[in-house]
Amino acid sequence: MDEAPALTAKQRQSRATQERLLAAGFDEFQGHGLAGARVDRIAAKAGANKRLIYVYFGDKERLFDEVIVRNVAAMLDTVPFDADDLVGYAERLMDYLEDRPELTRLFSWRNLERTDVSEAELVSYRNKVTQIARAQDGGRLDAAMPAVHVLAYVLGLVGAWTIASPALHQVAGPDGLRDLRRRSLREAVRRLLTAPPP
């Protein structure tokens, strides 16, 4: 997997600086978005010179894109999709996102500020839909609605709390505790996928 890592000390330092810039960029972008982010703050947080952002990434926008790509990839790697266990998938995804509230913020900014769609993301969604459709065809999954809809609504349920207005969280109070939310999410997804009695 790893390439021959014949790195000089200088190269290693350079990579480390890039990583610090990416981490600082994540921090800044999740907090302020692309338009609100300040290049100087990113450099300061990274303990690096502003100039290096332009050397390594081109400009602010491309740094943003790189931050997104990395975080999407990490999420896809860590939370495996399983059309035959959508309840479990939903639960794992919820846990992943709730452990990283800043990640949801970052993705929200991206949806608002960068409209273009990456090929990788398209492929990822298409795969999921195909797997769901296959499970439906095989009779292992309820087929009351198109596969894309199943995916959309499962993701809608997962995101329900993270996109909910802060006001709703405040109203939820102790009912908003994580394991209670997780139980309800499991039940909600289960119901979504089960034909109720007529």
Added chain:
Amino acid sequence: MDEAPALTAKQRQSRATQERLLAAGFDEFQGHGLAGARVDRIAAKAGANKRLIYVYFGDKERLFDEVIVRNVAAMLDTVPFDADDLVGYAERLMDYLEDRPELTRLFSWRNLERTDVSEAELVSYRNKVTQIARAQDGGRLDAAMPAVHVLAYVLGLVGAWTIASPALHQVAGPDGLRDLRRRSLREAVRRLLTAPPP
């Protein structure tokens, strides 16, 4: 209902200017958010002088807040909540939001850029939760999960498509057509509220 409308020509003109600024603000804010919005653009779109934003609203931020308040109020007025017909409520809300895609964008920006919670919004949510709890107590609504969760997940299903990544919409293709989505949403909410067979 209407106050004595003894308005001079000047006053009427002033009101009209304020309305134009609010409309232009909506347009600018839904597109660029608070940080990305440009006061000069808002004034230009409104065909008004920049100065008037400061005269009438104080500053950019307070204009933003005013735009939010108005649009939240309009939505709450137009889409009545009914704990005994959550399927219908979900459908009406989805239609309202899908007729106004910019509105969802505006609300997303607000959730990201303005963390404070208005009292009016809290009251609105509390009322809804109370109504749901009452329907549960009266046996008219499934009580498998706390009332707040019911509300959160219904709203999650409604928002599923509007918050979905553009990539998912692209994958959906013709399956993403409105009336098909509406049918699926009705079914999804119905299932959420119906205990499935064991």
Added chain:
DNA sequence: CCTTCGTAGGTAACTAGTTAGATACCGTAG
């Protein structure tokens, strides 16, 4: 009536402070 004049509504131009990105230069590993 009609003329005066205060003032609400509006405008143009400016300012102080940021901001993304560029230039020119330095130090040290290799």
Added chain:
DNA sequence: CTACGGTATCTAACTAGTTACCTACGAAGG
């Protein structure tokens, strides 16, 4: 001794908010 990684500093373009000024509506006195 040179090229790569890094730094300090500059700058041109913007941007939110201000200052100073204008215009004409409409009320009030004659």
